[in-house]
Amino acid sequence: MNALTQPIVAGQPLAKSQHDLHNARSLLDATLRFVRQQKHVAQDPYVISRFGDLHICIEVAAALLERAEDFFNSHQDDTEISVAIAESHLASADALNAISNAEFELTGQRTVLPGSLQDPLRWKLHLIGNFRLNGIHPPSVRSAV
Amino acid sequence: MTAQPPRTAHVIHSDAEAIAVAHKLAARFAIEASVRDRDRRLPVAELDEFSASGLWGITVPKAYGGAGVSYVTVAEVIKIISAADSSLGQIPQNHLGVLDILLQTATEEQKRYYFGKVLQGYRFGNAFSESKSKHAGAFETRIRFDQDTAQIDGEKFYCTGALFAHIVPAVAVNEQNQAFIAFIERDTPGLTVIDSWDGFGQRTTASGGVTLNAVKVPLSAVIPAHKAFDEPTADGPISQIIQAAVDTGIAVGALEETKRYAREARPWIDSGQDHGWQDPFSIAAIGDLEWRVHGTEAILKKAGLAIDAALLTPNEDTVAHASVVVAQAKVLSAEIALLASSKLFELAGTRSVLGKYNLDRHWRNARTHTLHDPARWKYHLIGNYLLNGVKPARHAWN
Numbered sequence: 001m002n003a004l005t006q007p008i009v010a011g012q013p014l015a016k017s018q019h020d021l022h023n024a025r026s027l028l029d030a031t032l033r034f035v036r037q038q039k040h041v042a043q044d045p046y047v048i049s050r051f052g053d054l055h056i057c058i059e060v061a062a063a064l065l066e067r068a069e070d071f072f073n074s075h076q077d078d079t080e081i082s083v084a085i086a087e088s089h090l091a092s093a094d095a096l097n098a099i100s101n102a103e104f105e106l107t108g109q110r111t112v113l114p115g116s117l118q119d120p121l122r123w124k125l126h127l128i129g130n131f132r133l134n135g136i137h138p139p140s141v142r143s144a145v
Numbered sequence: 146m147t148a149q150p151p152r153t154a155h156v157i158h159s160d161a162e163a164i165a166v167a168h169k170l171a172a173r174f175a176i177e178a179s180v181r182d183r184d185r186r187l188p189v190a191e192l193d194e195f196s197a198s199g200l201w202g203i204t205v206p207k208a209y210g211g212a213g214v215s216y217v218t219v220a221e222v223i224k225i226i227s228a229a230d231s232s233l234g235q236i237p238q239n240h241l242g243v244l245d246i247l248l249q250t251a252t253e254e255q256k257r258y259y260f261g262k263v264l265q266g267y268r269f270g271n272a273f274s275e276s277k278s279k280h281a282g283a284f285e286t287r288i289r290f291d292q293d294t295a296q297i298d299g300e301k302f303y304c305t306g307a308l309f310a311h312i313v314p315a316v317a318v319n320e321q322n323q324a325f326i327a328f329i330e331r332d333t334p335g336l337t338v339i340d341s342w343d344g345f346g347q348r349t350t351a352s353g354g355v356t357l358n359a360v361k362v363p364l365s366a367v368i369p370a371h372k373a374f375d376e377p378t379a380d381g382p383i384s385q386i387i388q389a390a391v392d393t394g395i396a397v398g399a400l401e402e403t404k405r406y407a408r409e410a411r412p413w414i415d416s417g418q419d420h421g422w423q424d425p426f427s428i429a430a431i432g433d434l435e436w437r438v439h440g441t442e443a444i445l446k447k448a449g450l451a452i453d454a455a456l457l458t459p460n461e462d463t464v465a466h467a468s469v470v471v472a473q474a475k476v477l478s479a480e481i482a483l484l485a486s487s488k489l490f491e492l493a494g495t496r497s498v499l500g501k502y503n504l505d506r507h508w509r510n511a512r513t514h515t516l517h518d519p520a521r522w523k524y525h526l527i528g529n530y531l532l533n534g535v536k537p538a539r540h541a542w543n
Contacts, residue, residue, distance in 0.1 A: 032532060042532055045525060052528030056444075056473050063443035064436065087436035125432030126425065133404055133431045134422050 013085050013141045014072065016119070017065045020092035024058055027099045027111055034107045047106070054102055057095040064091040078140040083131055085141055086124040093121050148311045148331045150196060154266030156210065157199035160218040166198050167225040175229035182506045185348050187340075188233055192268070192309050195226075201237055202264045204244050209260040216383065216456075217449030220390040220474075224445070227394025228401070231510045232349040234391045236306045239271030242384040242541070243314045246326060249373040249380060255365065259328065262312070269328075270310025270338075272355035273541075276302035281518070282540050286357060288317035288325050294361050297327050301355040307338045308351040315357060316370065326370040327362045335360035346506070346513025374539045379455040381543045382467040385475055386448050388517050392478035393438075393445050395514065399485040399507040400434050406493030406504070407431065427492050434485050441477040448474040465536040468543045472523040479520045482511035518542045 032051070035041050042048075068088035071081045096113070104110040130136045157163050174191055181188055195201065200222055205211025219241065227234025240263075247259055263269070277300070278285050286299025297317045307313050313336060314326045329336050341353035373380040410421030418424060451470040455463040486508035490497050497504055526543065529535040537543045 035532065048528040048532055049521065049524035050528065051532045052472075052476075052524035052526065055527050055531045056476055056524075059447075059470075059473055060440035060444060060477065063447060064440050067439065067443050083435075084439075086432075087439055090432075090436045091440055122429065125429035127432065128435045129428035129430065129432035132435050133407060133428055 014065065014068055014088065017061070017068065017085070017088040017092040020089075020096045021058070021061050021065060023111075023113065024061065024092065024096040024099045027096070027103050028054055028058060030111075031099065031103045031106055041106075050102060050106075054095075054099050057091075057098045061088070061091040061095040064088045072141075079131060079137045082138045082141045083128050086127050086138070090121055090124050090128075150266035150268070150311060151193050152197050152266065154197050154202060154264065155199040156264055157203050157212050157214075159212055160214045163200060163203045163212065163214055163218050163222055164225070166200060167222040170195060170198055170200070171225045171229035174226065174233055178230035178233075179503045179506060181230070181349050182232070182510075183503050187308070187351055188230070188236075188349050189309065191230075191233060192236065195233060195237070196266050196268050199264075200226075201240055201266070201268060202260075204241060205260045205263055206248065209256060210264055211260065215449060216386060216452040217446050220386050220393075220445050220449045223387055223390035224394040224397065224442075227391045228398035229394075230349075231391055231395045231398070231514060232347050234394050235347060235350050235514060236309065237268075238384075238387045238391070239273065239306055239314075240269040240310075241387055242380065243269045243271065243326065245378075245380050245383045246370050246373045247368060249378045250370055251368045255368060258365075259312075267311045268306065268309060270304060270307030270313045270331075272301040272304050272307055272313050272315035272329075272357065274301065274303040275299070281542060284316055284318045284324060286315065286317040288319055288327060288367070290319070290364070293364055295325075295327060295364060295367050297329070297357045297360045297362070299357045301357070303352050304338065304355045305350045305352040307355050308340055308353065313338070313355065315355070315360075317357075323369070324371040326368050327360075328366040328368075329357075329360055329362055333360055333362070344513050346509035346511070348506075348509075374541075376459075377455075377461045377464040377539065378459050379452050379464060379467055381537075381539055381541055382448070382452050382455065382464070382471040384541045385468075385471045385518075385543065386445070386452060388514070389445055389448065389471060389474035389478040391514055392482040392511065393441050393474070395482040395507060395511045396438050396441065396478065396485045399482065399489055399511070400438055402504060402507060403434065403485060403489040403492055404431060406489065406497050406502075410492065410494045421494070430488060430492055434481075434488060437477075437481050438485065441474065441481050444470070444477055445474045461536060464539065465530065468537040468539075469527055469530050472526050472537070472543070475518075476520045476523045476527075479511075479515040482515060483508070486511045 068084040071084040207213040335358040339354040412418040451467040455467040
């Protein structure tokens with residue numbers, strides 16, 4: 001077990017996002033270091049723009065994590081907090097997935113990461129959509145933790 | 146004697162007031178947005194209301210009587226208006242860009258004069274881009290200086306706002322290829338604004354042409370605009386954040402329409418549901434749009450903060466950082482505007498393409514406006530800064 005595979009601290013609704021974002025940043029740094037060692041690759045316009053895309057994914061994840069933390073720490077209602085947390089989970093997982101694929105493509109290595117069968121992302125999309133489309137409230141994050 | 150605004154503008158004094166005024170205006174602009182688009186009815190009365198509200202003067206610095214609002218607020222205002230009517234959201238784009246070039250390069254006297262006009266409700270249009278030059282940043286329009294006047298000759302295109310402006314700032318280059326901006330009063334002999342814009346989106350921006358035929362202005366009406374890019378200033382990012390705010394607004398407006406029409410969709414035969422809104426795949430697709438819109442809004446806000454920092458402490462690093470964050474907002478907003486305005490039909494079903502709803506205006510506006518500068522080079526800009534430490538080139542598109 002290493003920093004990228006350690007279990008998530010239970011009871012912290014944003015721990016999963018923080019964990020994924022941290023891992024995404026670590027993988028991005030490692031991939032950047034690898035690519036920078038090969039001058040001609042680092043000048044390839046398609047590789048350059050690929051890093052632009054990865055950087056955007058990470059910045060979005062960081063911004064939505066910050067937003068969810070703000071919601072959680074302010075007096076937003078429980079539903080808005082739950083939805084903001086779900087959005088943060090999705091953004092962090094999306095960033096981690098994107099950088100993990102890029103790591104494999106550009107370095108030939110793949111860092112092993114835990115899956116998410118227990119708390120699957122597809123149902124986060126459902127939670128958000130069901131509230132915004134149909135007004136159906138998700139379980140409160142305060143009572144869920 | 147220049148054309149004058151029909152009424153004196155209200156002066157906005159704070160960021161919160163600017164947002165509140167934008168919400169009030171947007172609610173009114175939304176009512177006939179679809180009709181204006183369908184009939185290509187230019188928003189003349191709406192623009193008078195828009196500039197009289199004081200929103201066109203919110204970036205005038207406090208020292209000159211304005212509110213000097215944060216660029217977080219500027220982006221929010223443009224987003225709110227664009228969600229209602231993205232043509233109206235785009236029209237002040239160059240006006241706001243010019244205000245910053247004035248701040249960066251004009252003399253004290255010019256600043257007092259033009260900022261004063263803007264606070265009264267004068268609108269600047271633009272005669273910047275040229276369709277026949279080699280690329281977007283190349284100009285063939287010439288400025289020749291005499292003792293106390295300057296003469297401008299050339300042909301312009303994509304002149305958003307010029308038709309509705311009281312003063313048309315025009316970019317022209319001297320013998321050394323340095324760019325100047327001449328502030329030309331709308332009724333100056335030799336200045337002709339042509340209402341020729343027939344693009345399929347942003348239909349009521351009147352982004353047509355301008356011809357400049359031996360147009361003469363006093364030297365006091367000319368500023369050395371090139372200095373805004375010779376030295377590091379936030380002018381490029383300011384120009385760009387407004388583009389990103391328009392596209393974010395289109396996305397927000399399209400997502401609202403998507404939800405409204407998806408609620409009324411019929412259930413798909415295989416879903417086993419009684420109503421379209423119970424469709425698990427539609428629900429998840431809404432969830433996907435939601436987080437992407439919120440991510441874009443969050444980055445747009447960060448871009449505004451980065452611009453504020455570059456204005457406060459202008460140097461190569463702060464300006465490069467602002468360019469990079471604004472580029473992120475630009476990429477995200479372009480993608481989500483196109484995605485949301487296309488998903489609308491997928492989730493609302495075939496009936497949503499009927500002409501009577503005119504819902505295609507969201508996609509037409511998104512596709513048209515996001516062509517202003519290509520997102521593919523923004524990925525490259527961001528990646529080159531991250532991977533190789535290369536700072537973005539300084540011009541009005543970064």
